[in-house]
Amino acid sequence: MRGPLASLTADDRARLRRRMRTPVLTFLALLSLLAVNVTLGATLPFAHVWALEIAVVGVMVALILLVSMEVRKEPPLIRLFSGLGFFWVCIMVGMTLTDYLAR
Amino acid sequence: MTPDHAAIQFWPVAASVKAVETDELILAFTVLTLALTVPVFIAITWFALRYREGSEADRSPSGIRSNLIEISWMLIPFLLTLIFFAWGAQLFVQSRNAPPDAMVVEAVGRQWMWKFQHATGQSEINDLHLPIGQPIKMRIISQDVIHALYLPAVRMQVAALPDRYTEMWFKADKVGTFHLYCSEYCGTDHSVMGGKVTFMNPGDYQDWLVHAGAQQGKVAAGRVLYQAYGCAGCHEPGSPVGAPGFAGLYGSKVQLADGRTVTADDGWLRDKILNPNGDKLAGGGKQVMPSFAGRIPEDDLGRIIDFIKAYPGTGQSAEATR
Amino acid sequence: MSESFVNEPLADGVGVARAHHFESVAQQREAATLGIWAWLITELLLFSALFLVALITRIQHPEATVAAARHLKFWIGATNTVVLICSSLTMSMAIEFSRMGWQRAMVRAMLATAALGALFLVLKGYEYYADWSEHMMPFLADRPFELAETPAARLFVNLYYVATVLHAVHLFTGIALLLGMTWMAAKAGFLSRHQNWIEVYGLYWHFIDLVWILAFPILYVVNRAT
């Protein structure tokens, strides 16, 4: 039940700053990574630029998982679960490609 | 229609080297299966009798080191079955790589019939005549859904895909007539989408290509098409629709509603199939037949007309066209 | 970032009421977190199967896929990605406020999140309208397709609709849930009973965001290059 920001005590401001630091930094990092990808996509500077784009996306995904979704603070079980789905996606894609890349 | 099969059989005829090898493989696998399962069955039964509650059996701990026994019964059956993977894979790889001198036969599947075309141009519907001693490469495709061409006598089947060619090759070594099936479920008449494959001596095959093949095949093929395009559903005597029958039709004079009389020849039959609404027949029957223009390719149309030409007159046996 | 690793305790008066079948609140919280992660695994595989289909389409029809991808509204997609990244920030803020016990601020952050989600849907709707007017809706039988001369382009364009509609459905459901929860969260005593709802919901929202972070490059960006 807090009032508008103006009525905050100095202590509250410090808490707010401490609490908001990580989300804001993550936000800025995500935006800059997106900017990189959009620039690459719009200019297509070199062949096989998709590989770099995928790598940038990988960093963005890792950032959301580890920081925004706080996986790095979670116990090992949750960490395992958060990675499990991605591992299974690799199985699905990899095994399917044994067909499509060898036809 | 009956291929060379006994009334009751317990082992399928093997008409190629691959078929014999597949049989050997499955027999050997069965020996292994028995070696792995019979002890289990005997053990379960024996234990069930020996160690029934109240029996005077020795139940003192056996002292078996369990990790060793666990690992052995994990690995020994696995390694034994791997032999069969290798064996099966080797036969498979052979069966996937046709020799360069193979004779190419085209196979086209569609709901619900097979059309085969020989290298020399002759074509057949549902039935297939092939020489022995000569590698045959079937180039298979479908016009609609997925089918699969299955020849049990050579122990081979391959899907007929709508978008690309698949291949199957074999070298038959036994003269005879065997089943030919569609083995991928393809809709209503899946189970009648098939016929027979006849393996012949090369000389007989050449003979067949020159004489019988082209001619005798046509009427029979026409009959299949007559069924496949749904003509029979209305035109066969006794059908609920009561469309005009074909007995004695070819060459006869037909009364039309506008008073004209025409002769039912090849050209008129063709027009009537493609444009049923033209040349309305006398007798006031309701015109319900849909147009087949664009739906029947020209070669099929020719076969259907051949079939109508040969349609037996009233009283004759329908067997004449089979 | 080191101090952010230090687990800050919840503020006074913030917590979770134990349901009858749990032995402790800790167990209940653990169950909720694990449950949402299990659900997110299924979401990931759901969308990944679509991405796999997009990959196969690209392998089988590279030129048609590139032609189709270049017709997508790249800049609207990019703007929408920014919108969702903003909504992720407001969601993270809502979670932090809930932990601090600042209920009003939390409710405002949640409303902002829902508003950004709605903005995404509005932009998406505008994008569909633009696609429609450019004849880029091949699934409409009575409307000619712009890329009719490369028939396989149809595959990728239609797949784009399936994927984005599926994502929009998730977002729409998410907004509805969020508004319902905001309504409850505005009442007194919410944070003392259901604080972990915000955390669990936050994971879902971030994940829908993550799916878009994957979908945007897979649909719009990587296929622009031949």
Place this chain on the structure above:
Amino acid sequence: MSASGTVEGAAHREPHSPEATIGRKPDYLHAESTLRSWFLATDHKRIAILYLVSITGFFVIGALAAGVVRLALVVPNGAIMSNDTYNKAFTIHGVVMVWFFLIPSIPATFGNFLIPLMIGAKDLAFPKLNLTSWYVFMAGALFTLVSVVLGGVDTGWTFYAPLSTAFSNTWVLPALIGVTIVGFSSILTGLNFVVTIHTMRAPGMTWFKLPIFVWTHYATSLIFLLATPVITTALILLIAERAFHVGVFDPAFGGDPVLFQHLFWFYSHPAVYIMVLPGMGVISEIVPAFARKKLFGYRFVAYASIGLASVTFFVWGHHMFINGQSDLASLVFSSLSFAVAVPSAVKVYNWTATIHKGSLRLDTPMLYAMGYIGLFVLGGLTGLYLATLAINQHVHATYFVVAHFHYIMVGGTVLAFLGGLHFWWPKFTGRMYSEPWGRVSALLIFLGFNVTFFPQFILGYLGMPRRYATYPPEFQLLNVLSSAGATILAAGYIFPMLYLVYSLWFGRKAPANPWDAKGLEWETSSPPPTLNFVSPPEVPRIPYDYPIQATESKDQHR
């Protein structure tokens, strides 16, 4: 978030052990008796009963369709019914049995009822979600059922494109929508089990004290979570394909129908283990209880469950050897398929070793368990035949396949289901059934099953394709034999339905532990009270603490 995990909220005022205040409370069946109390139940035991009643209904429908199929095949020329009727009948049989019976069968009934009891919890982690999953299941299943029975669908349960998307004129669309909906029910059940097994175990109930039943259900739940969403996507694409001609599976637009098969089998092969693993769990409970002996190789059996659930994701391509996938893919999938033999062998040999030097009681559940072991072994090994490339080229899509998977699905899952039903019937209902009738039915089912399905192995090797409404006359003898066996099998199914229902009113009252079995579910009354245990159960020192212990138990439980 873990930050706050240890902090108890201000509103948490209830005492920690409400059990102390509970006196003699009525059991879960009699706690309330209104219809509303059943249809809005959140008690996992009541939801299990809801599932049990509904899947029994679906089983009857599927079995009737099977009866129609076997009737048609008595004559080779299709004189009994039209091809369309036959195709619709086998589609009903497949769709209903696979999607609405086999997949939910053991997990949604026994798993739902027993997992909380076995781990010493009061309920599943998410009781409302559990009820939701039943409603989702019923909604999807009834939707599909109406379309396959009233309208008819002729695609088979596999819905292969482009037959299902562009060619069939039947009610494919509603059937697909219903099956898609049912998938969500599977996901919710699996999610609930995973969370419950991780977080709700009683104090002291460590992973290696869990019954194998719980292990296999954990493995099954992982498959639910990891595989089901992929079939959901595949079905959504199929629905979009049929309704809007998306094109990705339609060769007319350059799409690839084989891609649908990949997505389909990525789910549907693991789904085989959704059906098989829970059955293995049931057998692992029954065999030690009736041999009075500790389960042999407990840890190996537990690990084998997780092993099976993982390996099963690498082998789906063995359904597609002749379907136009690349030769490399076929070789890879074939070789990996042989790895399934390892964990399967672990299970079978350990059950057999458990019987060795036991003290056996051949009651009804044990008869089913022994039948299961025999039939599962045959079904599993013929699976290896099918994974062998050269054999597959001959018997793919023949009756050999039909026989193989019925040995797994009926010989395996259905026998385990019936064995488990008899084993836990006293716990579910508080009543004992007629033991002589139980034994007679078990023997009838075993006999009827083998007469029905063994001839189909021969038919398949002779080359009779599956899904055939008509067939060459030389196959008639074996088909008639198979149909005759189906009649015996049907009789075997009817008996339990009669005497089990009879026992509900006239059966002897069951004690808490009629079999003198181990496991926490036997520590509470039959039927259990609403919150499962009157006082917190004491977790045993080791699992399967039966009188006869092989020396290996020391190795296993250091």
